[in-house]
Amino acid sequence: MSTEHIVTRFPPSPTGYLHIGGARTALFNWLFARQKGGKFILRIEDTDEERSSEQATQAILESMSWLGLDWDEGPYFQSKRYDIYNAFIDRLLERGQAYYCHCTPEALEKRRKSAMEKGLKPKYDGRCRELGLGPKAGAVVRLKTPLSGSTRFEDLVKGPITFNNEELDDLIIRRSNGSPTYHLAVVADDIDLNVTHVIRGDDHVNNTPRQILIYKALAAPVPQYAHVPMILGPDKTRLSKRHGATSVLAYRDMGYLPHALLNALVRLGWSYGDQERFSLDELIQKFSLAHVGKAAGIFNAEKLLDLNARYIRESPDHALVQNLIPFLKNSGFQEIDSRKLQTVVPLLKPRSKTLVDMAEGARFCFEKEVQYEEKGDRKFLTPDVADLLIKLRDRLSTLSKFDHDALEEAFTAFLDENGIKLKKIAQPLRVALTGKTASPGIFEVMAVLGQDTVIERITQAVAHIGDKNRDRSSR
RNA sequence: GUCCCCAUCGUCUAGCCAGGUCCAGGACACAGGCCUUUCACGCCUGCGACAGGGGUUCAAAUCCCCUUGGGGACGCCA
Numbered sequence: 090m091s092t093e094h095i096v097t098r099f100p101p102s103p104t105g106y107l108h109i110g111g112a113r114t115a116l117f118n119w120l121f122a123r124q125k126g127g128k129f130i131l132r133i134e135d136t137d138e139e140r141s142s143e144q145a146t147q148a149i150l151e152s153m154s155w156l157g158l159d160w161d162e163g164p165y166f167q168s169k170r171y172d173i174y175n176a177f178i179d180r181l182l183e184r185g186q187a188y189y190c191h192c193t194p195e196a197l198e199k200r201r202k203s204a205m206e207k208g209l210k211p212k213y214d215g216r217c218r219e220l221g222l223g224p225k226a227g228a229v230v231r232l233k234t235p236l237s238g239s240t241r242f243e244d245l246v247k248g249p250i251t252f253n254n255e256e257l258d259d260l261i262i263r264r265s266n267g268s269p270t271y272h273l274a275v276v277a278d279d280i281d282l283n284v285t286h287v288i289r290g291d292d293h294v295n296n297t298p299r300q301i302l303i304y305k306a307l308a309a310p311v312p313q314y315a316h317v318p319m320i321l322g323p324d325k326t327r328l329s330k331r332h333g334a335t336s337v338l339a340y341r342d343m344g345y346l347p348h349a350l351l352n353a354l355v356r357l358g359w360s361y362g363d364q365e366r367f368s369l370d371e372l373i374q375k376f377s378l379a380h381v382g383k384a385a386g387i388f389n390a391e392k393l394l395d396l397n398a399r400y401i402r403e404s405p406d407h408a409l410v411q412n413l414i415p416f417l418k419n420s421g422f423q424e425i426d427s428r429k430l431q432t433v434v435p436l437l438k439p440r441s442k443t444l445v446d447m448a449e450g451a452r453f454c455f456e457k458e459v460q461y462e463e464k465g466d467r468k469f470l471t472p473d474v475a476d477l478l479i480k481l482r483d484r485l486s487t488l489s490k491f492d493h494d495a496l497e498e499a500f501t502a503f504l505d506e507n508g509i510k511l512k513k514i515a516q517p518l519r520v521a522l523t524g525k526t527a528s529p530g531i532f533e534v535m536a537v538l539g540q541d542t543v544i545e546r547i548t549q550a551v552a553h554i555g556d557k558n559r560d561r562s563s564r
Numbered sequence: 565g566u567c568c569c570c571a572u573c574g575u576c577u578a579g580c581c582a583g584g585u586c587c588a589g590g591a592c593a594c595a596g597g598c599c600u601u602u603c604a605c606g607c608c609u610g611c612g613a614c615a616g617g618g619g620u621u622c623a624a625a626u627c628c629c630c631u632u633g634g635g636g637a638c639g640c641c642a
Contacts, residue, residue, distance in 0.1 A: 102642045137641060194640060201639085208565045211638060229640055247569070248581095256567055256638090264640040271642050294568060295637040318570080318635090325634065353576090356591090360577055363590040382570095382577080385635055389575050392592045402605080439605040500601095515601035527603035 095127030096284045099160075100275070102134040103145035106336040107152035109388065110290065110320045110328055113354040117317060118288045119158045120355070120376040130282055131160035135168045136274055152337035156347045157369070165282070167274050174269035177277040177307065178230055178262055186306040187262060189228045190217035212258035230263035232273075232303060240298040245286075245315035245378045252298040260299055272296065276303040279312060288315040288378070291385065292327075315378045318358055318385040328388060340393075344416060344443030346404070349397035357386050366399065398442040406434045409447070416448035422455045429454055432537050436529035453523035454537060459546055461553070465520040474517045475554045477507065481514065482547040491540040496532045521550030 097118040101111055122129035131153065135141035150164065181187035192213075201211040218233060234257050241251040262273035269277070279287065294316050304311045322332035334340060340350050352366060359381045361367070367375065401409065410430050417425055433451050441447035453459065461470065484503055488495060504511055515531050522534055522543060535543050 100642090104642075134642060140641075197640085205565065205638090210566045212566095250568070252568070258638095261640055266640080268640085270640070275642085290636095291569070292636055293642095296642095298568095316569085321635075323575085327635080357576065363578060365576090365591050384570050386577090387575060389592065392576065395592055398605095440603065511601045513601095519602060525603085529603085531601060 094283070095122060095125040095286060096130065096282065097122045097127065097286050097288055098130035098132055098163075098279070098282065098284050099158075100132040100134050100278075101149050102137065102140075103142060103149060104137065104140040105145055106338060107149045108328065108335040109337060109340075109350070109354060110335075112152065112156060112158075112337050112350070113320065113357065114288065114290055114317065115153065115158050116156070116351060116354055117315075117359075117376075117378075117381070118286075119160075120372055121286060121288060121378065122161075123373045124376055127285075128161045129159075130165070130284070131163035132165040132278060132282075133163075133167065134271070134274070135166055136268055136271070138168070141168075148336075148338060152341075155341055156337065156351060162282070165278070167278065170274075170278065170281075171269065173281055174274050174277045175263075177280075178269065178273060181232065181262070181306055182230065184306070185233070187230050187232050188218060188220075188259075189222040189224055190231045190259075190261070191222055191225060191228050192217060193227065210256065212256075213260075215259055218259060227265045229261045229265050231259040232262050232306060234259055234299075234302050240301050242297060242301060242311070242314055244294075245288075245313055246318075246381045247294075247316055247383055250294065250297070254298075254302075257299060257302065262303070272299055272303060276300050276307070276309075280304070280307065280309045284312055286313045286315065288317065291316050291319045315381070317381055318383060320357060321385050321387045323387055325387065334390075344445035344447070345393070345397050346400045346412075346444075349393060349400045352396050352400075353389070353393040356392075357388060358382050366396065394442050401441055401444070401447065402438050404438075406431055409434045409438070409444075412444055413448055413451065416444050417451065417455065420448055420452070425455065429537070433529075436533050436537070440527075440529065450528070453525070453528065453534070456524075459522070459524040459549065461520060461524045462526065465516075465524070465526040466553075469517040469520045469526070470550055470554050470557070471517075472554055472558055474514070475551050477509070477514055478517065478521065478547050478551050478554075480507070481518070482544055482551075485535075485540065485547075486544050488540065491536060491543075493532045493536050496535050500532070517550075518547070522546050 099111075099115040099118050101107060101115075107115075119129050121127070133146055133149070135146070146164075153160070178187065197213070200214065204211040213231070217231070222228065235254045238254050239251050240254060240257070241249060244250050260272055261270050263269055278284075297314055297316075301311050320328045322328045324332075328335055334343065337350070341347070348369070351369070351372075355367070355372060355376070356365065359376065361375050361380065410427055413430065413434070414425055414427070417430075430451065433454050434447070437447045437450040441450055481503060484499060488499055500511065504514070516526065519528050519531055519534070520526060522528075522531075522538060528534055538546070
């Protein structure tokens, strides 16, 4: 197979946000095209005017961009390509491969139901097939599918798949309102855009023979198919909204890195030996449809979280600073000193699984007044440490250098003089400076905050201890 | 109901196509430990699976059949 002319596409319908199942399909198509030096097309399938929306289209484009899945052509909008579809339908009609059907939707529905009740497959009975009917208000156009024989294709993931043509019925290709149906539009577009590989979800396996029949009727070359297994929720049913976060943008907003999501998605269904993490370049190089599994999988959100934590740790500080700013603004910090942020980021890296975590961890650098966590306040900001904090503050105010080493040295001496262990003072000090019981190393925290702020916060904490005491005794 | 697809630890999976090197490997999660000023990171250890039954074979997680289980599709939605 020539790799020069490979064309893949991702055709979401803009009836909702881009979910992770769709994103994975897009990723596979993208990887395949990139690896083969082919073309990746984005097509918006918006023929259902009722359910399609501009907003959903924007959300999809935004998701794709955020993930970094760039397309070489498009986005094409099916709603603007009706001429193409009509030409294909007319051709089919002329060749006698399609015919008008005058059955009403109500009658069809009724027949479907009774077929189901009899335990038969609810398919069209073909009663208009040989009537030679013409166009008429309310008429649809159906494809004349073979009555016998079978349709077979070699799926790049699942292997050979065969359907008996008796299972298939004469599907509608043009609605009574003149618009093309999904199957026709997809095939027409894929022919028109020279798509060579259709990589899509498992749920389309049953659609494939129908679409192949359209290609055959049109005497067009049939593309290669690769049906990737579905993503299931923890209850093993098809992933949907009720399973919680499923939209790509939701993951962005929860502080995930696109690379982490991509990595998690690609490993759901595809593997490369024992390797778990891949750079984008590696993926492009190593991806292969042959190693995509056949079984549906449950999305493992915990693994994504772990992946995200690792990618955060490996990200350059400056990149994290940029990524963090929107999250900090979202927490109410408008003016952010990015130099200061740059100094905390390395401290926060090993402690943050998401950018949201990291923004939370960086709070102490930017808040005007420390908000004490209830538990830390109660446990560590107690009257018995007030004196010690005062002594410490006075000692710290004498320091001419305020970096990690100078602080450690000063503390060693201070602990020695007072006959205490670091443990004794570290936690109260941590709460005083950050409001939390968990933070980066205490010397690092002080160095980041700077001498003035440290002294100020200790003073505030001592005052706070006094306030608490007064409240208690006055009661 | 009919058709299509699928089946290895709780989850994602390696191994299967070319049977022996697999009393089944890795990762996440979980449990225990080490490190330690807190929380993490890191390191070590542990727990844990070939759905069941028949065949084929000297030998089956690997090949075949059946059963069971799961998913999907059966629209003038995509």
